[in-house]
Amino acid sequence: MKKNIIAVAMIIAIMGMILPASVFAADKPKYAIVFKNTGNPYGEKQLEGFKAGIEEQGYEAILRAPDLPTAEAQIQIIEQLIAQRVAAICIVGNDYDALQPVLTKATKAGIKVFSLDSSVNPASRLTHVNQADSEKIGQTLIAAASDMAGGKGEIAILSATSQASNQNIWIDFMKKELAKPQYANLKLVKIAYGDDLRDKSVSETEALLRSYPNLKVIIAPTTVGIAAAAKVVTDKKLVGKVLITGLGLPSEMAEYIDNGACPYMFLWNPIDVGYLGAYTGVALVTGKIKGAVGDKFAAGRLGNYTITKAPDGGTEVLLGPPFKFDKANIADWKKVY
Numbered sequence: 001m002k003k004n005i006i007a008v009a010m011i012i013a014i015m016g017m018i019l020p021a022s023v024f025a026a027d028k029p030k031y032a033i034v035f036k037n038t039g040n041p042y043g044e045k046q047l048e049g050f051k052a053g054i055e056e057q058g059y060e061a062i063l064r065a066p067d068l069p070t071a072e073a074q075i076q077i078i079e080q081l082i083a084q085r086v087a088a089i090c091i092v093g094n095d096y097d098a099l100q101p102v103l104t105k106a107t108k109a110g111i112k113v114f115s116l117d118s119s120v121n122p123a124s125r126l127t128h129v130n131q132a133d134s135e136k137i138g139q140t141l142i143a144a145a146s147d148m149a150g151g152k153g154e155i156a157i158l159s160a161t162s163q164a165s166n167q168n169i170w171i172d173f174m175k176k177e178l179a180k181p182q183y184a185n186l187k188l189v190k191i192a193y194g195d196d197l198r199d200k201s202v203s204e205t206e207a208l209l210r211s212y213p214n215l216k217v218i219i220a221p222t223t224v225g226i227a228a229a230a231k232v233v234t235d236k237k238l239v240g241k242v243l244i245t246g247l248g249l250p251s252e253m254a255e256y257i258d259n260g261a262c263p264y265m266f267l268w269n270p271i272d273v274g275y276l277g278a279y280t281g282v283a284l285v286t287g288k289i290k291g292a293v294g295d296k297f298a299a300g301r302l303g304n305y306t307i308t309k310a311p312d313g314g315t316e317v318l319l320g321p322p323f324k325f326d327k328a329n330i331a332d333w334k335k336v337y
Contacts, residue, residue: 029060036196046117070095071098088281131322153214202232218244245265251336254331
């Protein structure tokens with residue numbers, strides 16, 4: 001009897017050396033998200049939502065972001081994730097095209113690759129998780145600027161990086177909207193880039209104010225930029241002369257909405273964006289969706305979603321329309337995010 005037990009034990013030990021550990025105890029699939037850069041409050045909330053969505057489905061989340069918002073820095077992280085054999089990579093792209101080689105490499109390694117918030121080109125992704133309809137965002141921001149400017153005068157845009165695909169798509173739609181007859185008296189004088197860095201966004205705002213003394217409105221479709229611009233206008237006692245709108249975090253913008261520097265602004269819940277990304281990633285890995293137009297999946301507490309065609313020729317899933325924050329509701333929302 002003892003000989004038989006010893007023989008069985010030896011066979012199991014030999015099999016343990018030959019076969020991968022996953023045959024005996026499968027590890028939880030790991031789902032990674034790579035944000036643009038560290039120190040970004042919007043990004044931190046997005047990562048928080050992604051982590052919650054992955055963990056409530058029983059998997060492990062890997063949250064990564066480089067120190068600087070560059071494609072090169074994200075490429076290094078993606079290479080590491082490929083070596084870790086993660087199940088999926090959710091990329092918030094710092095560049096629309098530059099990430100394609102490394103994302104293609106990830107795909108060939110069997111990793112499901114998709115983008116979120118700031119897209120990469122369709123050849124680099126299975127689908128894209130979008131905060132809201134890009135055209136609607138552009139239209140909404142121009143309508144807000146026109147309202148604040150009284151229908152005429154100089155306006156400027158303070159963007160993030162010049163390579164950020166989400167910013168560029170929104171700006172393209174803003175330009176198209178400005179070409180409509182009802183905005184004939186609005187003049188876009190400058191598109192500045194603060195690179196989603198607070199100090200640079202401050203200096204770019206200051207430069208806009210120096211260069212264009214008749215400037216009426218600054219549109220900042222970036223949470224870092226809008227907070228920086230509102231602070232500059234407040235510190236320089238220009239509230240009422242120059243107004244700020246765009247996309248901002250309620251917790252960061254409450255004081256500027258209250259003091260009138262930013263009469264109102266828009267955004268979506270970045271926690272929900274990340275959370276929707278988590279469910280999209282798991283649906284791709286488990287085969288519930290392939291990223292094709294018409295694919296349907298359930299996204300936990302957010303409900304059901306259908307993948308649609310994206311403006312860039314790829315596919316996307318839309319979280320929902322942008323939400324307006326003003327003096328009437330900011331006190332409640334600043335406690336949320």
